[in-house]
Amino acid sequence: MTVLGYRIPMMFSLLAWFVVWEIVGQLDLTILIPPFSGVIAAGITMLPSQKFHDAITITMTAFLAGMGLSLLVGIPLGILMGRVKAIGQLMGMWVNIFESSPLTAVIPVLMALLGFGQATIITTVFLFSVWVIALDVQVGAKHANASLLEMGRSFGASRFALYTKILFFAALPEILAGVRLGLIRGVKGVVIGQLLVAIVGVGELFELYSRNFLMEEFWALVIMVFAFAFAISETVAYVERRIEYYASTR
Amino acid sequence: MLNTVLSARNGQASGTPEAAVQVEGIGKRYPGGVEALKDVTLDFPAGELTTLLGPSGCGKTTLLKIIAGLLDPSKGQIRVKGKQVHGPGPDRAFVFQDFALMPWATVLRNVAFGLELRGVAKAEREATARKYITEVGLTGFEQSYPHELSGGMRQRVGVARALAVDADILLMDEPFASIDEQTRRKLQEDLLQLLQIEKKTVIFVTHSIEEAVYVSDQIVLLSRRPGTVSRIIRPNLDHSTDLEAARRDKAYLDCVDEIWQTLKQYLV
Amino acid sequence: MADRTAASRRGLSEEVAGAGGHQIVERVPSDRQWLWRLISFAVVFGGWEIAGRIPVSPSFPTFSATIVALGEMLLDGTLAGAYAETVQPLILGMLLCSVMAVLFGVGMGLSRTVEWFSLPIFIILQAAPMAALIPLITFLYGIGLTAKVVAVMLMSAPIIVLNSYKGIRNTSPSLLDMSRSFMATRRQQIVKIILPSASGLIFAGLRLGVAAGVTGVVLAELLITPTGVGDLITYYRSVAEYPHMFASILSIIIFSSVAVTLLQRAETALFRPET
Numbered sequence: 001m002t003v004l005g006y007r008i009p010m011m012f013s014l015l016a017w018f019v020v021w022e023i024v025g026q027l028d029l030t031i032l033i034p035p036f037s038g039v040i041a042a043g044i045t046m047l048p049s050q051k052f053h054d055a056i057t058i059t060m061t062a063f064l065a066g067m068g069l070s071l072l073v074g075i076p077l078g079i080l081m082g083r084v085k086a087i088g089q090l091m092g093m094w095v096n097i098f099e100s101s102p103l104t105a106v107i108p109v110l111m112a113l114l115g116f117g118q119a120t121i122i123t124t125v126f127l128f129s130v131w132v133i134a135l136d137v138q139v140g141a142k143h144a145n146a147s148l149l150e151m152g153r154s155f156g157a158s159r160f161a162l163y164t165k166i167l168f169f170a171a172l173p174e175i176l177a178g179v180r181l182g183l184i185r186g187v188k189g190v191v192i193g194q195l196l197v198a199i200v201g202v203g204e205l206f207e208l209y210s211r212n213f214l215m216e217e218f219w220a221l222v223i224m225v226f227a228f229a230f231a232i233s234e235t236v237a238y239v240e241r242r243i244e245y246y247a248s249t250r
Numbered sequence: 251m252l253n254t255v256l257s258a259r260n261g262q263a264s265g266t267p268e269a270a271v272q273v274e275g276i277g278k279r280y281p282g283g284v285e286a287l288k289d290v291t292l293d294f295p296a297g298e299l300t301t302l303l304g305p306s307g308c309g310k311t312t313l314l315k316i317i318a319g320l321l322d323p324s325k326g327q328i329r330v331k332g333k334q335v336h337g338p339g340p341d342r343a344f345v346f347q348d349f350a351l352m353p354w355a356t357v358l359r360n361v362a363f364g365l366e367l368r369g370v371a372k373a374e375r376e377a378t379a380r381k382y383i384t385e386v387g388l389t390g391f392e393q394s395y396p397h398e399l400s401g402g403m404r405q406r407v408g409v410a411r412a413l414a415v416d417a418d419i420l421l422m423d424e425p426f427a428s429i430d431e432q433t434r435r436k437l438q439e440d441l442l443q444l445l446q447i448e449k450k451t452v453i454f455v456t457h458s459i460e461e462a463v464y465v466s467d468q469i470v471l472l473s474r475r476p477g478t479v480s481r482i483i484r485p486n487l488d489h490s491t492d493l494e495a496a497r498r499d500k501a502y503l504d505c506v507d508e509i510w511q512t513l514k515q516y517l518v
Numbered sequence: 519m520a521d522r523t524a525a526s527r528r529g530l531s532e533e534v535a536g537a538g539g540h541q542i543v544e545r546v547p548s549d550r551q552w553l554w555r556l557i558s559f560a561v562v563f564g565g566w567e568i569a570g571r572i573p574v575s576p577s578f579p580t581f582s583a584t585i586v587a588l589g590e591m592l593l594d595g596t597l598a599g600a601y602a603e604t605v606q607p608l609i610l611g612m613l614l615c616s617v618m619a620v621l622f623g624v625g626m627g628l629s630r631t632v633e634w635f636s637l638p639i640f641i642i643l644q645a646a647p648m649a650a651l652i653p654l655i656t657f658l659y660g661i662g663l664t665a666k667v668v669a670v671m672l673m674s675a676p677i678i679v680l681n682s683y684k685g686i687r688n689t690s691p692s693l694l695d696m697s698r699s700f701m702a703t704r705r706q707q708i709v710k711i712i713l714p715s716a717s718g719l720i721f722a723g724l725r726l727g728v729a730a731g732v733t734g735v736v737l738a739e740l741l742i743t744p745t746g747v748g749d750l751i752t753y754y755r756s757v758a759e760y761p762h763m764f765a766s767i768l769s770i771i772i773f774s775s776v777a778v779t780l781l782q783r784a785e786t787a788l789f790r791p792e793t
């Protein structure tokens with residue numbers, strides 16, 4: 001949008017929405033929407049509290065552990081699926097099914113198998129994110145420039161070198177896209193998992209705040225979690241744009 | 251022999267018939283700051299095929315789109331048959347380098363599309379479309395979809411669509427550039443043949459010297475960016491007797507060579 | 519597939535656009551592929567059976583026991599009853615959401631002002647865990663059908679809006695130029711060029727929306743009030759009838775896969791005859 005001939009970056013519309021929020025909040029229409037300034041204030045008081053600190057620590061631990069597993073499994077799995085026909089054929093169908101299925105339904109099983117602790121949350125994060133990573137990496141590995149690989153082979157590259165020095169980089173755009181989507185799903189997984197388990201991390205806080213009508217704290221937490229999800233996905237997107245020049249050479 | 255009518259920007263074309271399109275002092279600077287065209291003044295004689303020839307990125311497409319009314323110039327004006335124009339008009343029809351066919355529509359609907367937009371009744375516009383489909387040699391493909399056709403056939407659809415609206419002026423932006431060499435030669439010959447039936451003023455953009463010399467009545471050489479008119483050449487080939495023979499004509503070879511000598515200076 | 523990654527890299531956040539390797543995978547399989555599928559099923563179900571027989575955990579039933587339970591639930595009408603409940607909010611939510619979200623996304627693609635005000639929000643919502651808002655829904659709408667419909671809409675709206683938006687924005691510039699050169703009015707341009715060209719991506723958005731909506735309904739049935747499939751899962755867990763619990767979960771995964779696959783087939787047939 002342009003005002004008086006100046007282009008205003010799109011993200012500034014969020015400021016406009018915050019103003020609207022403040023006004024609606026001040027009008028006192030519903031207890032659900034407290035003024036935005038109150039939300040900010042609640043967020044600031046919340047930040048140093050021990051409870052918040054514990055919740056974030058436990059949530060981040062589960063998220064990072066689950067994502068680490070996902071990357072360790074998803075990327076090699078995707079590359080193998082893309083390069084080895086048998087593995088692609090055997091796994092392809094399952095990866096596709098799980099990538100688009102409501103894995104939320106599986107969480108009760110995890111609770112039955114693994115209990116109500118971190119193991120369940122970590123597994124949830126893993127299950128939410130690994131499939132989309134594998135799927136994207138597979139696409140990258142499959143469509144990596146064939147003549148680049150032939151070039152490597154003609155110069156006598158070992159199989160290991162071929163995979164780590166050529167294929168990985170040739171598939172990097174798709175790998176990053178997969179990692180970005182995986183991270184987003186991982187955040188969704190950690191939140192959904194904790195909501196269902198209901199006694200750990202930010203999930204517990206969400207429950208607690210909403211049950212006790214602490215709307216300012218609730219919204220402050222929502223904003224923080226949403227901002228976190230957005231920030232990590234934009235970080236990967238930034239790296240993706242940095243290597244956009246890849247695309248022009250294939 | 252070659253007949254260099256004029257060199258850059260010295261006013262009216264001499265001895266040519268009246269101009270269908272006049273480009274007067276056109277300059278174009280894109281929002282990012284790229285200056286694509288600088289002070290281009292040119293006449294396009296009615297009933298002739300004029301080629302804009304120049305290195306890639308010199309502003310050929312930009313100029314053609316300005317003439318079509320798809321882009322606004324930063325400076326200067328365009329006159330069509332003496333009247334200044336400000337946007338697209340029924341007097342000009344565009345043929346696109348990437349064909350610009352609607353993938354969800356049949357050949358018939360694609361060809362009739364210009365008429366459809368004008369609100370011509372279905373039966374009538376389809377009759378017209380069929381006529382031009384035949385004229386470009388696509389009889390039998392009326393119900394095919396673009397993805398079922400080869401590149402050459404797709405561009406025939408594009409040409410038929412432009413002819414169907416019965417505009418006097420055809421604007422062709424590298425129409426054969428994304429088509430393989432052999433098909434391209436055939437399309438060039440067919441275009442010339444078609445133009446003998448349909449009296450049109452054609453503005454034809456290409457970066458192929460051979461193509462320009464073969465199809466043109468008049469060739470405008472553009473300099474590197476910002477594009478300016480560098481030279482105007484008339485190949486004077488005789489296409490009326492034998493379309494094939496022209497490519498063996500000495501005038502053809504000389505003209506190709508002369509243009510090459512001129513354009514060479516613009517390359518690094 | 520180049521367009522998949524190009525799309526996602528140009529893309530805003532999540533899986534906007536005909537996203538995912540989905541596109542390459544689902545074609546009508548040849549005989550050979552059927553064989554591979556058979557082997558694939560055999561390996562996975564075999565593994566499951568063995569793991570269940572060891573057993574890896576007392577709450578991990580064998581594949582055969584799960585299938586028997588599934589058969590039972592199919593025959594005695596338990597599943598039919600549960601799905602009759604589950605699909606209600608799903609269908610209602612998807613219908614409402616399809617209309618509203620598509621219209622909104624299209625509006626966002628057509629109007630710079632609407633885009634400026636709403637694109638950032640949807641980009642964020644798309645990446646964000648919307649499930650966090652579910653506790654609020656109970657608060658607003660209680661525990662009835664409305665709450666579940668809203669849960670479905672909450673989960674599926676962002677992807678549908680953004681895909682519709684992208685569909686509009688991805689209209690080939692040369693087709694737009696073409697229509698302008700033939701002097702199309704803005705209305706003609708929208709109706710004859712922009713909407714047909716966006717329809718494929720809009721439909722893809724609906725497909726992704728259905729997948730998200732199923733998650734929404736399951737989540738609502740697990741979190742808000744136990745009904746339908748969510749109730750089955752919760753109930754069988756509480757009475758430790760693990761084969762039945764696994765069968766319920768299996769059924770919802772099959773349900774969602776079949777729905778998504780059918781939509782995908784329809785999409786390919788309707789909008790991508792060239793593939």
Ligand SMILES: Nc1ncnc2c1ncn2[C@@H]1O[C@H](COP(=O)(O)OP(=O)(O)O)[C@@H](O)[C@H]1O
Nearest residue numbers: 280282284286305306307308309310311312313
């Ligand atoms: N929309 C645009 N914005 C900025 N620069 C452009 C745009 N379109 C073309 N250009 C630049 O203007 C110059 C002329 O482009 P064009 O007319 O397409 O050249 P040609 O058709 O002769 O290859 C090029 O350098 C190109 O990069």
Ligand SMILES: [Mg+2]
Nearest residue numbers: 310311312424
């Ligand atoms: Mg060009």
